[in-house]
Amino acid sequence: MASSPQVVVATRLWVGASLGEGEIIPATASQSHYLRNVLKISEGGRIAVFNGSDGEWLAEVRFSARKGCSLLLIALARPQVVEEGPWLLFAPVKKYRLDFLVQKSVELGVEVICPVQTRRTIVRRVAKKRILANAIEAAEQCGRLTLPKVAEFSPLSEVILSWQPGRTLFWGDESGGGVPALRAFGSDLTKAAFLIGPEGGFEESEREFLTAQSFTKAIDLGPRILRSDTAGLMALSLWEGARG
Amino acid sequence: MASSPQVVVATRLWVGASLGEGEIIPATASQSHYLRNVLKISEGGRIAVFNGSDGEWLAEVRFSARKGCSLLLIALARPQVVEEGPWLLFAPVKKYRLDFLVQKSVELGVEVICPVQTRRTIVRRVAKKRILANAIEAAEQCGRLTLPKVAEFSPLSEVILSWQPGRTLFWGDESGGGVPALRAFGSDLTKAAFLIGPEGGFEESEREFLTAQSFTKAIDLGPRILRSDTAGLMALSLWEGARG
Structure with a gap:
């Protein structure tokens, strides 16, 4: 069940890009730093991303040669909902x-x-x-x-x-x-x-x-x-x- | 009405000493600094003091020769009440x-x-x-x-x-x-x-x-x-x- 989109993923990142299956999203410098050096996540590690309009996606972390990393979107984990509030x-x-x-x-x-x-x-x-x-x-x-x-x-x-x-x-x-x-x-x-x-x-x-x-x-x-x-x-x- | 204990006094200090009319309470170093240098209160300026058991008192600020100051208790402004809470x-x-x-x-x-x-x-x-x-x-x-x-x-x-x-x-x-x-x-x-x-x-x-x-x-x-x-x-x- 580890590959199920239902798995609880603690790390969530907000991204500016639009989201869809197979998309590869470059992480910002501070996100890369956070994933690499603070969370010490490994290549292929899973996190969740959301952008406010396309739901929450399960993503795989891929490190590039230098300091950056990118996020490969695997599957929709939670569909977008309207979040009304005060x-x-x-x-x-x-x-x-x-x-x-x-x-x-x-x-x-x-x-x-x-x-x-x-x-x-x-x-x-x-x-x-x-x-x-x-x-x-x-x-x-x-x-x-x-x-x-x-x-x-x-x-x-x-x-x-x-x-x-x-x-x-x-x-x-x-x-x-x-x-x-x-x-x-x-x-x-x-x-x-x-x-x-x-x-x-x-x-x-x-x-x-x-x-x-x-x-x-x-x-x-x-x-x-x-x-x-x-x-x-x-x-x-x-x-x-x-x-x- | 300026000398009435009902006057609204914005500055309130908690003190450790017991409180009663005519008592003179030495301010701590940080209270003295606060009154002198932050509030820039003048000699005879009025503040309120409380200690958790004797109510709130109107007090007059008196500066001593050096950096310190003391508080002369003038009148009870609010009697002590039990403050129950969660x-x-x-x-x-x-x-x-x-x-x-x-x-x-x-x-x-x-x-x-x-x-x-x-x-x-x-x-x-x-x-x-x-x-x-x-x-x-x-x-x-x-x-x-x-x-x-x-x-x-x-x-x-x-x-x-x-x-x-x-x-x-x-x-x-x-x-x-x-x-x-x-x-x-x-x-x-x-x-x-x-x-x-x-x-x-x-x-x-x-x-x-x-x-x-x-x-x-x-x-x-x-x-x-x-x-x-x-x-x-x-x-x-x-x-x-x-x-x-």
């Missing part, structure tokens, strides 16, 4: 907290990651490449077949004003005006987005603006002052748990 | 992941932090001092009046065999045998503990051992493979959310 809008936090938030959000099933600029947001530049790298690493590890979409860093007002109705935006109201999150969710657990403010909280005008929208609901995440990243992870955990 | 038992993860898990657990209300050694636990030594430092920082920030207790790093079997009945131990069963967490909680939301296994999961014998105990319930934390720290944060989030 969206996360957040005032970006700094470096390693952002890495962590992205990684954990991906594990918790986030479908769209959208950094937004609020009045009190201090961070002025968001490294989309870094978000993507963290998302890929987490998706490889947690067994997802898709990566989240990463939106451009945009002003909160712009994101809200271009909102497509049909998705509820739950925003963390640290002033205590919200409904406990699990109660706020109600019974329709299909389309949610969460908005987490910056460390200093939303400004009053932002809170009024959010409250005025028909698709928003203020939520309460408990009695303590949560860091932004904790609040984001808690909201996503609650959504995932409620869908349980 | 316990977290976990196979320790490495350095910065551990820091993060501890910080977030404290924000999520954890009462006892208990690192346990499972069969597949790779980490052999747990720096209790480092856990405490992270717990203090998070407690100062999130508004808690207590620190969590940090238990000694002990073998899982020892912790389980000396368990005091009356507290349910929910353990993350990554084999899929558990009940979705929110359903497993039931209606009694008073005394819970969570047990999160190591990256490689529990061994079969450990799972049998856990299942055999009367006070345990296996829980399911969703379809993806969560890192240990994510699983811990999700479990605590769900508990906190359910108590909402």
Whole structure:
């Protein structure tokens, strides 16, 4: 049974190429390094690859003469499925907290990651490449077949004003005006987005603006002052748990 | 109203000394550095202090001739309350992941932090001092009046065999045998503990051992493979959310 596509393959790599039987995909330099030197995989060793649209494939590792390696696609292991999940809008936090938030959000099933600029947001530049790298690493590890979409860093007002109705935006109201999150969710657990403010909280005008929208609901995440990243992870955990 | 103890004081410091009106408490070297050089607080500036048992006090910062400073306790701002919360038992993860898990657990209300050694636990030594430092920082920030207790790093079997009945131990069963967490909680939301296994999961014998105990319930934390720290944060989030 070792050659069955059902065999559990722990190493999963996201690749940019399209996938199909017999295709040979060159690994990137860092993937080659990882397979060769970190995992010390042998010639012909098996891993899984996915690209977000063609399912997960069992692949054989082939080393080339120099440092590189390529991946020969053997068989489809899991067909592609649509992976719907909550969206996360957040005032970006700094470096390693952002890495962590992205990684954990991906594990918790986030479908769209959208950094937004609020009045009190201090961070002025968001490294989309870094978000993507963290998302890929987490998706490889947690067994997802898709990566989240990463939106451009945009002003909160712009994101809200271009909102497509049909998705509820739950925003963390640290002033205590919200409904406990699990109660706020109600019974329709299909389309949610969460908005987490910056460390200093939303400004009053932002809170009024959010409250005025028909698709928003203020939520309460408990009695303590949560860091932004904790609040984001808690909201996503609650959504995932409620869908349980 | 500036001198009222009700005034919002953002800076909170945990101190080891006992607290009472008129007491003068020497700040530690790192607290002095923080107050002087990071916050650039002025002589007579106000902060809050707490020690886990005497409530939260409004204190005046007094600088001494050299680098140090001391804190003059002015008035009780919040009386001490008992802060009950879930316990977290976990196979320790490495350095910065551990820091993060501890910080977030404290924000999520954890009462006892208990690192346990499972069969597949790779980490052999747990720096209790480092856990405490992270717990203090998070407690100062999130508004808690207590620190969590940090238990000694002990073998899982020892912790389980000396368990005091009356507290349910929910353990993350990554084999899929558990009940979705929110359903497993039931209606009694008073005394819970969570047990999160190591990256490689529990061994079969450990799972049998856990299942055999009367006070345990296996829980399911969703379809993806969560890192240990994510699983811990999700479990605590769900508990906190359910108590909402």
